[in-house]
Amino acid sequence: MKIGFDAKRLFWNQTGLGNYSRNLVQGVCMQFPQHSYVLYTPRVQTNEHTHYFLDRCSVVQAPYAFASSLWRSFGLVKNLEKQNIDIYHGLSHELPFGIAKSKVKSVVTIHDFAFKFFSDDFPLFDRSVYNIKWRYACNHADAIVATSEATKADIIRYFRIPESKIHVIYQSCDARFSIQKTEEEKQVVRSTYHLPDTYILYVGSITARKNIRSLLRAYELCMHQINMPLVLCGNGSKYKKEIETEIIARNLQEHVLVRDSVAVHDLPALYQAARVSVYPSLYEGFGIPVLEAIKSGTPVITSIVSCLPEVGGNVAIYCNPYSVESIAEALVESMSSEYHSSDFSRKLQEHAAQFSHEAFVEKNMSMYQNLI
Template identity: 40%
Template structure:
């Protein structure tokens, strides 16, 4: 079977959508080598190594119009390339399929990660909400099958877009298998020195946007300032909300307590940071992942932490109890005091930390690359 993917995020996205795309493509290519996999990429970067698998090839824009208007190529004109190659199935890995693909005879699957913009449109630009709604709804209605990455997302697809339940399959995400490998002391020491990381630190991984709730985590750091001398290392990018967070940090003299690692020259210039190759070591060096998001479609940093045997403090909302199972420490994301109390307890309760590591590893076995790829392949074969 010839399977094509929308690979924009695999090559260009450093966070959840990119990790999902890279992990799934690699898992399918290694576990089902009888198929050929084609990555439809408007731009190729070093975030994904296509040469790692002999059965994975790139499809990039050709011709003046496609090269000039790459967004148009990705959303429509790519169909011409798919037909020339004889693609059997196209998988839109992040909410979209090419317009009119249902008229080409090529079967299609779309992954919907979340419908947060439908739940909280006030957090988005009004025009963006309209664009997202049009694209997501079109994909859900016209794809042959839909993959939802959690029960929460499946329920939202049904409720917001009135899609029949039988059209939607829940296929939980996996993450890079590197997180399951215990990093050697030598490698951890190299990573610590390379990024100038503190001896002890909490970790935040994710886009710096309102929904991810870094501000309340910083407020928790302020609550703890007189009790703990353990900084928070932040991996992620942001714009207006990040400015708001930094204003709070400045106002409360937390500059030494919150370290924006992604802003550092070393991180910006490091290929192993952009490709996340150094992330397993960073997770395993940390005291705990702090992830009190208000709402998620899945929350892949939680899974990365569980695989890394790193304790997780996360929210008791949306899909996060699905992802964290009985292994995470759950808090009310609206309460900085509750977040702070959880952080303090994990520092002081070593027995609890060891229990969480064991439970986390056991729960992570529900989200192996093999299980994720197998569920997705079952959807392909039923499409």
Template identity: 40%
Template sequence: MRIGFDAKRLFCNLRGLGNYSRTLLNSLNKHFPENEYHLYTPRINRIEQTQDFLDPYRYALHLPTSSFHSYWRSFSIVDQLRKDGIEIYHGLSHEIPINLHKTSIKSVVTMHDLIFRANTNAHSFIDRNLYNIKYRHSCKHADRIVAISENTKNDIVRFYGINPNKIDVIYQPCNSLFYNPRGEEDNINVLKKLGIDFDYFMFVGSAEPNKNLKLVVEVYSTLPSDLRIPILIIGRGNNCYKKEVLEQIAKHKLEKYFIWICDLNDNRDLQSLYQKSKGLIFPSFYEGFGLPIVEALLCQAPVIASNTSSLPEAGGPNTLYVNPSNPKELSVAIERLLSDDQLATRMKQEGYQYAINNFSHENYAKQVLATYRKTLQ
């Protein structure tokens, strides 16, 4: 099978969409190396995370044939796909070329979330309308759709009227290193390097309104002092929202409890932090999936998460769920986790098993390939 991929995010994005693209291609190539994998990207960033994809024996790389990269990605790439004999093209982040449906080339598009429709405060009016045009076109004209959660599938059906039979829900796995626990000596060295010699919770994700970090600050302002352990905030974020959060932290004199780590680019260090933490707090209002939850579970870190959108799919039955608009519920969940050692141990063990059973790379690759075969029938 000769398969083409929109690889822009694979080479140019180090966050969620880029991680999704890299994980998908690595999984397919490892378990089904007999296929041809063609990567189409407007540019190539030669960094550690993209090195595997520069191997010409595993992947065929294709760059624009003109200097108008945006036009190429949306329009003229179709001629190149025909010339390269591509049988099926997979848009990995919500988009497919505009005229692809007028050719004999079959198409699949991955839809991660429709947050701009579900939460209209998350984006500007112009962005919402632009996304809506692109996403509606992709859902309407792709031969099949991969949704990364049941919640995303339901949103696609609800907002765009797409036949649910056209949509395959395929959960994504994490970076493969999270499936192999890191040794205690490595974990201790990471903590020493970062100057961490205390118990802590983790908050993983950019500081944006949707991530709901303000709720955590609000809860900490009233939490009993013996339950108020520091929180490591892993991620950058929206400058305006981060400024508001910092002002809220300063107002309640909580600076020593919120520790920002904005430059953690090594997933091995992230793995160590998960493994040594008291747990992950993830009170997001809306997510397409919620990959940090799965990362934490694989590292046997207990999880407290919102009971909204796709998060119960990621967290499974052994996560503590809270209403993201209810500070009292989060406060109670933190108290339960820190005061009940048996609960924490059970959450670690059973949460890990849930993640191993539901988010494996091999099953992921098999399901994606099954979607391709279904599309070509």
């Protein structure tokens, strides 16, 4: 087979959608080298994340840089037909218009519907464009990948897509999270980011949807009981500045430590050095930081909403994200020796095995093969 991928996020997004794209494309290249893979991107970016793909895949770029977005939406089908692509996989919510009239089979991955649930976070124009692209892709794809059962339900709810067309395929995360770090390696990361020996860790964007204000207030309620700082790692804009202002207003500067995004190679040690990871999000399409914590062997607190119980299973500590008191109770509970025993570590490993990278890749490939 000759399989094409929408590689814009693979080359230009260093977090969620980019990681998903890189994990899948690298996986099929390694596990199924008998097939050919072509990456379609408006432009190429060369860095530590993309060298692998430039060496092993064919790459097609937009013919004119000034019209690259238009090419991705309206001009790409000609390239797919010219290059005899059997299957094209849109890895982040969209497909080129007109693909349904071509001979190319198409797959689209739908990650979430954040723009519908949290409309205030998205300009009206962006919401309108997303709705058109999401709907077109779901209606015209030969198969749809949903990253969770919760996302599958949203696809049916918003676009009335037949359930039989939707495949729930859980993603995995980088294998580096499963590799246990030495105490020396953990100490290097603590020193790099000026962190204490033990802490509570949040990793993710610092936005309203991630519920950081409630986390901050919950921590304030119980910080003298748990007696360790809260570390917030992630980027943000206006909301992050509001959080930093609130930390100062509440005189929590010595207790709540804010760090910008951490280098990818430092994340496993950062998780493993933490006493517990916390992710009280209001809505997710999958919730990769929950899986990263579990793969790292770190107890995790997360919300009992959206897809998060699918990822956390029976090893996460759950809270009601709309209740500051519930989050505080979960923080206190997470300090219990029950969650820091060898037995619990084994449970984390067993649960993490359900989200293997090999299974993620194999299920996607099986879906491709069934379309031909």
